[in-house]
Amino acid sequence: MINNRLGRRKPTIYAGQFLKALGTTIAILGSDSIVVMIIGIGIFGIASGLWLPAFFGIPTEIEGMDSNMVAAAFAFMSSCGFAMGFVAPAVGGLLTNFLVKMAPVAETAHAFGLKWSLFILGLINFVAFFIAFFIPETGSKKKA
Helix, strand or coil: HHHHHHCCHHHHHHHHHHHEEEEEEEHHHHHHHHHHHHHHHHHHHHHHHHHHHHHHHHHHEEEEEHHHHHHHHHHHHHHHHHHHHHHHHHHHHHHHHHHHHHCCCCCHHHCCCCCHHHHHHHHHHHHHHHHHHCCCCCCCCCCC
């Protein structure tokens, strides 16, 4: 609905990626309060659903794309996501094990490592935010 109302795709992609990073940051930095943590998780969840329709709509609107090319684009985009979904837990685990050694309190070292590895990996959403500036605008009101 937002994409159709705006007539553009990029603003929802920007907002979604930025809000995902913000939600992760709020959840991690506010982890002393369950209410603040839930608010951060909620922001992340809503933002995750915000940017995907726009992102998957772009290949359908690029000039010269036929149904085979759109299917190939969807397959490529999905396979990249699945590959990262496979690799990310291993990277997160290695990062967690590295961060455990830096924990100020030995009894909570693993929780410390998990918390800060999630924060570091959540910063990838800021990278995605900036990369979104290079995606072509394909909506009906092509400007940015």
